[in-house]
Amino acid sequence: xxxxxxxxxxxxxxxxxxxxxxxxxxxxxxxxxxxxxxxxxxxxxxxxxxxxxxxxxxxxxxxxxxxxxxxxxxxxxxxxxxxxxxxxxxxxxxxxxxxxxxxxxxxxxxxxxxxxxxxxxxxxxxxxxxxxxxxxxxxxxxxxxxxxxxxxxxxxxxxxxxxxxxxxxxxxxxxxxxxxxxxxxxxxxxxxxxxxxxxxxxxxxxxxxxxxxxxxxxxxxxxxxxxxxxxxxxxxxxxxxxxxxxxxxxxxxxxxxxxxxxxxxxxxxxxxxxxxxxxxxxxxxxxxxxxxxxxxxxxxxxxxxxxxxxxxxxxxxxxxxxxxxxxxxxxxxxxxxxxxxxxxxxxxxxxxxxxxxxxxxxxxxxxxxxxxxxxxxxxxxxxxxxxxxxxxxxxxxxxxxxxxxxxxxxxxxxxxxxxxxxxxxxxxxxxxxxxxxxxxxxxxxxxxxxxxxxxxxxxxxxxxxxxxxxxxxxxxxxxxxxxxxxxxxxxxxxxxxxxxxxxxxxxxxxxxxxxxxxxxxxxxxxxxxxxxxxxxxxxxxxxxxxxxxxxxxxxxxxxxxxxxxxxxxxxxxxxxxxxxxxxxxxxxxxxxxxxxxxxxxxxxxxxxxxxxxxxxxxxxxxxxxxxxxxxxxxxxxxxxxxxxxxxxxxxxxxxxxxxxxxxxxxxxxxxxxxxxxxx
Amino acid sequence: xxxxxxxxxxxxxxxxxxxxxxxxxxxxxxxxxxxxxxxxxxxxxxxxxxxxxxxxxxxxxxxxxxxxxxxxxxxxxxxxxxxxxxxxxxxxxxxxxxxxxxxxxxxxxxxxxxxxxxxxxxxxxxxxxxxxxxxxxxxxxxxxxxxxxxxxxxxxxxxxxxxxxxxxxxxxxxxxxxxxxxxxxxxxxxxxxxxxxxxxxxxxxxxxxxxxxxxxxxxxxxxxxx
Numbered sequence: 068x069x070x071x072x073x074x075x076x077x078x079x080x081x082x083x084x085x086x087x088x089x090x091x092x093x094x095x096x097x098x099x100x101x102x103x104x105x106x107x108x109x110x111x112x113x114x115x116x117x118x119x120x121x122x123x124x125x126x127x128x129x130x131x132x133x134x135x136x137x138x139x140x141x142x143x144x145x146x147x148x149x150x151x152x153x154x155x156x157x158x159x160x161x162x163x164x165x166x167x168x169x170x171x172x173x174x175x176x177x178x179x180x181x182x183x184x185x186x187x188x189x190x191x192x193x194x195x196x197x198x199x200x201x202x203x204x205x206x207x208x209x210x211x212x213x214x215x216x217x218x219x220x221x222x223x224x225x226x227x228x229x230x231x232x233x234x235x236x237x238x239x240x241x242x243x244x245x246x247x248x249x250x251x252x253x254x255x256x257x258x259x260x261x262x263x264x265x266x267x268x269x270x271x272x273x274x275x276x277x278x279x280x281x282x283x284x285x286x287x288x289x290x291x292x293x294x295x296x297x298x299x300x301x302x303x304x305x306x307x308x309x310x311x312x313x314x315x316x317x318x319x320x321x322x323x324x325x326x327x328x329x330x331x332x333x334x335x336x337x338x339x340x341x342x343x344x345x346x347x348x349x350x351x352x353x354x355x356x357x358x359x360x361x362x363x364x365x366x367x368x369x370x371x372x373x374x375x376x377x378x379x380x381x382x383x384x385x386x387x388x389x390x391x392x393x394x395x396x397x398x399x400x401x402x403x404x405x406x407x408x409x410x411x412x413x414x415x416x417x418x419x420x421x422x423x424x425x426x427x428x429x430x431x432x433x434x435x436x437x438x439x440x441x442x443x444x445x446x447x448x449x450x451x452x453x454x455x456x457x458x459x460x461x462x463x464x465x466x467x468x469x470x471x472x473x474x475x476x477x478x479x480x481x482x483x484x485x486x487x488x489x490x491x492x493x494x495x496x497x498x499x500x501x502x503x504x505x506x507x508x509x510x511x512x513x514x515x516x517x518x519x520x521x522x523x524x525x526x527x528x529x530x531x532x533x534x535x536x537x538x539x540x541x542x543x544x545x546x547x548x549x550x551x552x553x554x555x556x557x558x559x560x561x562x563x564x565x566x567x568x569x570x571x572x573x574x575x576x577x578x579x580x581x582x583x584x585x586x587x588x589x590x591x592x593x594x595x596x597x598x599x600x601x602x603x604x605x606x607x608x609x610x611x612x613x614x615x616x617x618x619x620x621x622x623x624x625x626x627x628x629x630x631x632x633x634x635x636x637x638x639x640x641x642x643x644x645x646x647x648x649x650x651x652x653x654x655x656x657x658x659x660x661x662x663x664x665x666x667x668x669x670x671x672x673x674x675x676x677x678x679x680x681x682x683x684x685x686x687x688x689x690x691x692x693x694x695x696x697x698x699x700x701x702x703x704x705x706x707x708x709x710x711x712x713x714x715x716x717x718x719x720x721x722x723x724x725x726x727x728x729x730x731x732x733x734x735x736x737x738x739x740x741x742x743x744x745x746x
Numbered sequence: 747x748x749x750x751x752x753x754x755x756x757x758x759x760x761x762x763x764x765x766x767x768x769x770x771x772x773x774x775x776x777x778x779x780x781x782x783x784x785x786x787x788x789x790x791x792x793x794x795x796x797x798x799x800x801x802x803x804x805x806x807x808x809x810x811x812x813x814x815x816x817x818x819x820x821x822x823x824x825x826x827x828x829x830x831x832x833x834x835x836x837x838x839x840x841x842x843x844x845x846x847x848x849x850x851x852x853x854x855x856x857x858x859x860x861x862x863x864x865x866x867x868x869x870x871x872x873x874x875x876x877x878x879x880x881x882x883x884x885x886x887x888x889x890x891x892x893x894x895x896x897x898x899x900x901x902x903x904x905x906x907x908x909x910x911x912x913x914x915x916x917x918x919x920x921x922x923x924x925x926x927x928x929x930x931x932x933x934x935x936x937x938x939x940x941x942x943x944x945x946x947x948x949x950x951x952x953x954x955x956x957x958x959x960x961x962x963x964x965x966x967x968x969x970x971x972x
Contacts (some may be wrong), residue, residue, distance in 0.1 A: 207856050211889070212797040214758020294800025297756055384779070385755060471856045473887040475943050476795075478762045483951070492948060609951075 070095050074421075081417045089403060089410040092355040093324040094418055100582055102321040103421035106548040107580040110558060113565045118574035120537055126250040126333035128169035128317060129240065130576025132538050134602060136495030139247060141240035143169040143577045144503070144540040144598055145319075148584055150288040151205075151234040155198045159184075159205030159234045160291035164363050166238045167213065168317030171300055172366070174248035174307045175240030178477055179491055180210045181503050182220040183235035183542075183596045184468075187228045189460055195224065198232045205291070206236070207471040212293035213300065217472035218480050218489040218501075224460045225507055231586045235542050237503055237598045241493060246307055250314040252334045252369045256395040259378065260323075262299045262387055263292060263364035266348035270360050295364040298385040303366060311378045314369040324358045324418070326367045327393075328401050332419035334369075339402040340393030342410070354410045358403065369395065431552035437512050438630065440644045446711055452638055453682050456715070459637045462679045481607055487675050488528040488599075490607040498603035500534035505596035506678075509631035509717075510560065512646040517631065518560035518595045519567045523649045523719050524677050525599035526571070530658050531673040531722065533608040533665040534601025538576040539568060541597055546590025548582045556593040557582075564595065570651050573599070608665045610672040613692040613725050617671060620734065622743055623657050623721035625681065625705035625713055633679050634715035647718050654720040660741040661722050667737070669730040676721040682714035684723045747968045749773050750788045752818070752834075754780045754809045759795035759832065759942060766942045767792075771961045773970075780809065784817035789968055790827040790871070791818055793834025795887070795940060805848065805890040806836030815841050827871035827964060828934045832888055835926070835936030844927055844936045845903065846895040852919030856889040860952065862914040863925055863939060867907050870932045871967040875959040881914065882959075883952035884939040891938040893920040893927070906930050911937055 070078065070091065078086055078094055086094065100106060117123065122131040122139060129143035147162030163180060170177040184202055187195035199222075210217045215238070268290045306312055314334060318326045323345070331338045342354045348362070370378055375391065382389040396402070401418055403411035446452050456462055469484040481498060482490035488502035504525040510517030526536045541564055546553045568575055584591045629635050630644030664670055676684040681703065689696055700713050708716065726734060749767055753760045760777065767775035778784055784791065798809035809815070815837070822828055822843055830838040838844040851857055863882040865873055876882075895903060900921060903909050911926035926937030944950050944957035 211856055211887075212756070212758075212800055214796055292800070294756055294797065294802070297758065297797070297800070384781075470859055473856070473858045475858065475885055475887060475940070475949070476758060476762065478765065478943055478946070478949055481949055 070098065074098060077422060082413060087411060089355050089358060090413055092359050093411055093413065096321040096324045096359045097328055097418050098421040102325050104580055105421045105424050106426050106582060107557070109423045109425060110561055111578070111580070113561065114575040115568050116575050118572065121574050121576060124247065124250060126314065126316065126330065128172050130538060130540070131173060131247065132576060132600065133244065134493060134495060134497060134499070137244050138493060138495045139175065139242055139244050140499060140600065141170050141173045141175045142237065142538065142540055142598070142600055144235060144237040144542045145169070145579050146233060146235045146542060146544065146581045148233050148544070148581055151202055151232040154288045155201035155232060156205040157288050157291055159202040160209040160293070161289045161363050162234050162236045163206055163209040164291060164293065164296050165319050166236045167215065167296065168319070168366065170238045170240035171303055172315045172317045173240065174246050175242035176304055177215050177238050177300065178241045178479060179239040179501065180215050180217040181237040181501065181598065182206050182217060183503050183505055184220065184222045185228050185233035185594065186224055187230065188226055189224050192229060194230060202232055202234050203468050203471060209291055209293045211473045213297050214476045216474045216476050216480055218474045218491070219484050219503070221503060221505065222465055222468060223505065223507070225592065227507065227592045229586060229588060231584070231591065233544055233584070233594060235596050237540055239499070239501060248307065248312055248315050250334060252314050252336050252395045254395055254397045256313055256369050256371050257375055257391050258338055258340060258393040258395065259368045259370060259375070259389055260345060260392045261366045261368055261382060261389040263295045263362055264346045264348040264388065265352070265357055265360045265365070266362045267352065267356060267360065268362055270356055289361050289363045292364055295387065298387050299364060299366060302381050302385045302387055305381050306378055309377055311370055311374040312368055313371065316367045318365040318367060320361060322359050322361045328415050328418035330367060330369070331399065331401055331415040335399065337396035337398040337400040337402065337415065338393055339396050339404070342403060342405045344390050344392040346388045346390045354403065354405050426548055426554045427551045428555035428558050429551035430555050437643045438645050441641055443639045443641060449710065449714065453686065455638060456633055456679050456683060457686060459633055461633055461637070462683055482532055482609055486610060487531040488601070490532050490603070498607045500529040500532040500601040500603060500607065501598065502528035503596055503598040504528065505594055506631065507592035507594040508636055509646040510595060511592040512630040512643065514556040514559040514593045515563035516646050516648045517593070518563040519649045520647055520719055521595055521597045522564055522567045523654055524675065525597045526658065527675040527722065529599050529601030530661050531608070531675050532601070532603065533662065534603045535662060536571070536573050536599050536601045538600045539573050539597060541575055541578040541595060542581065543578070544581045544584050544591065544594040544596065546583065546585045553590055560593055560595045571655065608670060608673060613671055613688065613694055616728055617725055618728050618731055619696060619698065620724045621681065621703060621721060622661065622724065622738070623653065623704070624718060625703050625708065625716050625721065626718045627706055627708055627712055628716055628718050629712060632715060632717045634711065649719045656741060656743055657720045657722065660738055660743045664724065664734055664737055669734050670724055670726045672725045674723045676723055677717060680715040680717050688723065688725065747773060747789045747970050748787060749775045749790045749792060750778045750784055751775055752778050752780060752791060752793050752814055754798035754812060756798045756800055757794055757796035757833070759940065763792055763794040763942045766945055766961065770945055771965065778814065780812040780814045782814070784814060784821065788821070788826070790964055791821060793830040793837055795832030795834060798833055798837060806833055806840040809837045810840035819843065822929065822934045825931060825933050827967060829872050830936040831940060831942065832938055835938055836890065838934060838936045843934050844929060845899050845908070846893055846927060848890050849892045849894050850890050851892050857891070857918060858885070858887040860885050861917050861939065863911045864914050866912055867910045867928065870910055870928050870935050872935045872960050872963050873910060875963040875966055880956065882956040884941060884944045884957055886917065886939045888938055892918045893924040895921045895924070903927060910935055
């Protein structure tokens with residue numbers, strides 16, 4: 068763990084002397100890609116982050132949205148890729164723990180978890196199966212123990228994740244607006260570390276995550292303890308109710324180094340702390356280890372002397388340790404001592420703000436030819452092809468996964484996992500719909516259009532429940548950013564997401580960048596994962612049983628866009644072709660119309676057409692209702708295409724609606740009025 | 747009528763249960779932290795689900811040694827209705843208030859799904875509003891929910907009419923498909939499924955009436971009309 072030569076000389080010139088070894092460790096953790104976002108920060112600013120519902124407050128680790136009636140929803144997304152690749156159970160579990168604490172640190176109760184999991188080919192690769200099975204167990208063990216329902220997600224398999232795993236976890240919180248923590252601190256306030264003890268696990272975790280994965284460095288993986296996290300949640304919320312918290316931050320990547328420097332920098336204060344006061348798991352830990360340990364289940368709280376007593380009483384009740392490790396100063400310095408001896412004394416703005424990079428980018432060579440379509444073998448048996456696609460691990464039901472997650476605890480889950488988006492009831496009478504989506508196969512062929520597609524698909528999913536999208540979370544996962552070709556794909560994805568977010572007025576309320584996702588066989592495909600939150604004012608559309616003679620309508624055009632489709636990749640083993648693109652005006656029109664027909668109570672169900680295309684969307688509808696459907700392919704709106712393409716094209720902005728025949732006229736009138744293409 | 751909801755470190759269905767008792771059935775419910783004594787004027791006690799002590803060692807075993815269990819035991823002896831749901835059931839079994847053992851599900855996985863229960867005993871304070879053999883659609887969510895009783899215990903359970911609920915089909919490998927049992931007097935009932943998740947139509951995809959009868963049975967036992 069060290070700084071690069073130019074970073075070291077930069078640090079020396081900024082502080083005017085040689086750094087101590089502790090200072091080096093602190094700065095190396097904080098200036099790592101994982102903590103500083105030095106490669107991406109400059110560019111992330113392009114995303115729209117404000118909107119009428121967005122509440123911005125300094126130092127928040129999660130996005131906050133005003134959902135009316137005095138209530139807020141918070142949301143955040145994180146990944147734990149490197150740890151999960153070497154220790155899938157612990158990596159996935161601590162991934163859940165970390166994002167939950169981000170939700171908690173705003174002063175809101177976590178009410179839902181989503182997971183996005185990606186592995187290699189589980190049909191051939193035993194290790195991929197092992198990673199998959201244990202990552203699912205890790206999410207289940209942690210979330211279930213906390214009593215926070217894991218209500219949705221997605222699982223995908225692709226050769227590019229061979230010997231690797233992407234474990235993304237998003238969390239949603241809910242609370243009263245008046246209870247939000249208003250981060251502030253006064254000189255003399257106390258800095259308290261609460262929760263699990265600091266150990267040697269997770270040392271250098273953020274640096275480990277900022278490097279290509281070469282060794283199985285299990286010591287960099289943190290040990291999960293969901294029971295302590297559950298106690299922390301209850302203790303912190305009790306302290307919040309008693310208004311004992313001035314400022315709060317969770318300890319994640321970079322451990323104390325990061326939490327102390329970032330809190331001080333955000334609040335424009337200094338913090339003096341003593342490592343001897345930190346409660347540790349082992350007695351002989353060096354100050355350097357204490358400062359960079361990423362042991363889980365710890366929160367940093369700023370309070371004052373009078374409130375401390377009450378905070379200690381709460382901690383005693385829950386049998387969780389809390390230590391006063393330091394106090395607030397006004398000198399904007401991060402002062403780390405052990406007893407009387409100083410180990411580090413650094414300006415907080417130097418530590419918390421690494422110099423941002425402006426990395427070069429270059430369009431990858433492979434993109435020049437990838438859109439060329441190879442002549443594929445004609446398929447003769449459509450039924451067999453459809454059966455094969457339904458059996459593809461990317462399309463097959465994920466009930467094995469979500470039945471291991473307690474998705475009902477909290478008694479908010481109105482629409483349960485297994486459909487398009489899940490829906491939670493809120494205490495203000497409204498409903499919150501949420502979904503995450505990713506599509507590395509399409510993003511590989513066209514990073515920009517692929518990323519937009521993920522965004523639109525997540526929007527489509529929440530629209531299918533009757534929700535209007537109100538906020539987006541992005542998680543951008545790429546290989547080594549120093550490779551200009553990889554960095555180009557990152558920038559293109561980001562630009563695509565920005566264009567869509569601006570045009571659709573959906574603010575980005577939180578996000579994460581995870582770089583250096585490489586395996587011995589090379590970088591992963593560009594993998595942006597997008598979460599969308601939608602709000603429903605009245606009632607959500609809960610899919611009803613479809614019965615004989617009900618009608619089906621498909622909204623939106625089916626086009627010749629098979630690149631990155633399951634049909635090309637799973638059936639024909641062909642990577643390439645033109646990836647689906649979103650036409651913004653059409654997408655908006657279709658979204659609006661679907662929301663209008665749901666609002667008018669005309670539908671029995673709405674389902675999005677995505678992976679596997681129309682054929683899969685209809686099959687899923689049939690299986691869920693244990694019914695058959697008769698569909699006239701010549702009526703499917705869009706380009707004139709051969710049968711396979713009509714069946715399996717993954718064109719965006721399409722919805723499959725089912726309804727009682729008696730509503731046909733009303734539905735047609737409404738769709739015609741909105742000039743939507745449908746049949 | 748006062749109902750106590752016992753909270754252990756790690757309980758996570760306590761708030762759901764409290765909500766159902768107060769907001770749905772208008773009962774006067776109160777939380778009781780496991781280290782505090784239960785007051786004498788409590789009319790019924792519910793041990794909610796969750797992961798008390800993180801399910802360390804074995805689900806429910808540490809909580810079974812909590813100070814409050816002494817009070818629960820006294821109340822059980824006095825005939826006060828006591829219901830343990832999921833982890834609450836595990837705690838009642840571990841504390842010896844109910845017979846049998848709860849083991850890992852046959853699948854060895856945590857299971858969250860809807861299933862059907864059959865009422866086998868409608869004489870308890872929590873089942874008196876059911877018809878015998880009535881079907882209850884209800885969700886389960888547990889990792890250690892497989893009820894086990896050896897032949898002697900099973901014989902005893904049958905003889906004393908202590909089997910309260912059975913699954914309508916094999917769900918997790920429980921002995922004789924048992925999903926819930928009571929003590930010999932019938933006032934202490936434990937069940938693995940979660941009735942508190944199934945009494946509101948908004949979140950119940952099947953039918954909220956049968957699960958509601960568990961709470962209405964308690965009201966009826968206490969002579970309170972809802």
